[in-house]
Amino acid sequence: MSGLLARVGYGALFVVVVPALLVALGGVPVPFPTPRLPGVGWALTVTGAAIMVFGLGTLMVRGRGLPMNAFPPERLVTTGVFGLVPHPIYTGFCLATGGLALALGSPGGLWVSTPTAVLGCLALAVGHERLSLLERFGELPRPVLALRRNPPGWxxxxxxxxxxxxxxxxxxxxxxxxxxxxxxxxxxxxxxxxxxxxxxxxxxxxxxxxxxxxxxxxxxxxxxxxxxxxxxxxxxxxxxxxxxxxxxxxxxxxxxxxxxxxxxxxxxxxxxxxxxxxxxxxxxxxxxxxxxxxxxxxxxxxxxxxxxxxxxxxxxxxxxxxxxxxxxxxxxxxxxxxxxxxxxxxxxxxxxxxxxxxxxxxxxxxxxxxxxxxxxxxxxxxxxxxxxxxxxxxxxxxxxxxxxxxxxxxxxxxxxxxxxxxxxxxxxxxxxxxxxxxxxxxxxx
Structure with a gap:
């Protein structure tokens, strides 16, 4: 029972608390120019949501577990959307957040909520999940759309x-x-x-x-x-x-x-x-x-x-x-x-x-x-x-x-x-x- 409660609580953190915080941050006044681009914004939102949903489904079916880094799935998933996009759940979520801000012309959404979401996802992916995956599964294959590991001048x-x-x-x-x-x-x-x-x-x-x-x-x-x-x-x-x-x-x-x-x-x-x-x-x-x-x-x-x-x-x-x-x-x-x-x-x-x-x-x-x-x-x-x-x-x-x-x-x-x-x-x-x-x-x- 305690394990189930822990999973429900951890899931609620990302499904309820984090989205609510990002919505609140969207109301922060910022002095930067913000375009309203409904076509581009909704396209990014739909694309991001689709990547995230496919990522969630693939991880649950092929990984045999829930999409939670604190309670990771049993298997490493490298096929489907995971073979194309690095961290598709995080990538899709960030695309959808930024797309929604552009669609609504929200200054706080574009300049505060979206960067906060990106930084949070980056911290989890690079500062925790990558090392956890390396420890459990060894060297990880690189998705097709991943950035170069060693940029010029590195x-x-x-x-x-x-x-x-x-x-x-x-x-x-x-x-x-x-x-x-x-x-x-x-x-x-x-x-x-x-x-x-x-x-x-x-x-x-x-x-x-x-x-x-x-x-x-x-x-x-x-x-x-x-x-x-x-x-x-x-x-x-x-x-x-x-x-x-x-x-x-x-x-x-x-x-x-x-x-x-x-x-x-x-x-x-x-x-x-x-x-x-x-x-x-x-x-x-x-x-x-x-x-x-x-x-x-x-x-x-x-x-x-x-x-x-x-x-x-x-x-x-x-x-x-x-x-x-x-x-x-x-x-x-x-x-x-x-x-x-x-x-x-x-x-x-x-x-x-x-x-x-x-x-x-x-x-x-x-x-x-x-x-x-x-x-x-x-x-x-x-x-x-x-x-x-x-x-x-x-x-x-x-x-x-x-x-x-x-x-x-x-x-x-x-x-x-x-x-x-x-x-x-x-x-x-x-x-x-x-x-x-x-x-x-x-x-x-």
Whole structure:
């Protein structure tokens, strides 16, 4: 009975809750032009619905099970519509969602509901189901209409990533060690602080500084809670700790002063750019590294955490930091376009959480840190990413003022804060005391 209830509840999530949420998101006001194309829209809707229905039927008959990734069918299905279209149920659903938005001329449907549906499907397909299928059935055949596995330039990008991943070096100033990734950790903090001031305005320089400090402290606390200390690494950092600290402190500020919502939105705007730069530091340091892979990068620098802590020296691993960088560059560009178009502030905030949650869910599936906990079949950070996605979708539903134009006159305050947090974040994440056994003294082997 409990198994049946679990299946009914899981099915209701996708049949009732998700469609209701997407309908609600269709009402979000967006400033982008939206064509009304009834002919094209209904054609896409019908085509998508047909692909989805054929996919559902084929999976139930030939796969001998229900179309639920939590309760997967017994057999791998590669024929029929599955041989033509990758993930036909998800593909059909996304086509139908976008088609309906075009047919009705719905701005929220086209620019909010459809991307949310696509990102959710992408996270499930790439960040969970693909690995589950590989584990159960081995190598999977590629559908006829699947995208190329290695796009042009991918091998050159991998080669550059591998060089950076093997570039760790340091200089000593007495007991102090300065690692060469200080430029990336410093730039991440500097870009974040300066960008937030330019977006929110000069009068928010002090609150931005406060939230930057809170984020750094939160990241350190989360690192201790989920990774802990060892002789080789006593100062780990956790992204979700930074996110939680900024969200709680900034959220309290905004609740007390709703007109200051621009402060949190500014952090959402700059966060993808900060994380993309910061992931370059991760590559050099070797944190957030990938699991063994058939194709990827090889790290041999003994100071990299991939080698010193995970024992993956000389092993081909997923370039998970690169996955994160690419995802965040796309997300950052979308959010910047929304900001410049004066989209609602909550659309920027929620859009960041939905997009970053998707990127992190997928990235985390291919990471290989041995200390990461597994909870109910997923890595713990994937559950955090799911929470980000859900909260982000709900935040987008909250009405808010439009994003203001960037305050270019705030550049002196932005530059000063950028320099300050270049130093602060560079010291926190790239300077340590390697001979010390004191708490928080070591960053690397």
């Amino acid at each position: 091998q050159a990008l991998l080669a550059a990533t591998e060089r950076l991943a093997n570039s760790w070096s340091s200089v000593r100033l007495g007991p102090v060690r300065i690692m060469n990734h200080v430029v990336w950790s410093g730039l991440a903090g500097g870009v974040g602080a300066a960008g937030a001031v330019l977006a929110a305005g000069a009068r928010y320089a002090a609150p931005v500084a406060l939230l930057m400090v809170a984020g750094a402290v939160g990241a350190m606390v989360m690192g201790q809670l989920l990774v802990g200390s060892s002789q080789r690494l006593s100062r780990p950092f956790g992204y979700f700790g930074s996110l939680a600290a900024i969200a709680v402190l900034g959220g309290a500020w905004v609740l007390a002063s709703p007109q200051d919502a621009v402060l949190l939105a500014a952090f959402a705007l700059v966060a993808p750019w900060t994380q993309a730069v910061g992931r370059l530091r991760c590559l050099v340091q070797g944190c957030c590294h990938g699991a063994p892979a058939a194709s990827g990068i090889v790290v041999t620098n003994p100071h990299s955490r991939a080698c010193a802590h995970a024992g993956l020296s000389g092993v081909t691993i997923h370039p998970t930091q690169l996955y994160s960088i690419l995802g965040n560059l796309v997300l950052g560009s979308v959010l910047l376009a929304a900001w410049l178009a004066h989209a609602p502030l909550t659309l920027v905030m929620g859009g960041y959480l939905v997009g970053a949650g998707t990127v992190r869910f997928i990235e985390e599936a291919y990471r290989g840190e041995p200390l990461t906990r597994i909870v109910a079949g997923l890595r713990i950070y994937q559950w955090f990413a799911v929470a980000m996605f859900v909260v982000g979708a709900l935040v987008m539903l909250v009405p808010s003022a439009p994003a203001p134009a960037p305050d270019l006159a705030a550049w002196p305050a932005a530059a000063a804060l950028g320099v300050l947090f270049f130093v602060v974040c560079g010291a926190a994440m790239s300077v340590d005391l390697p001979d010390s056994r004191a708490p928080l003294s070591r960053l690397s082997g």
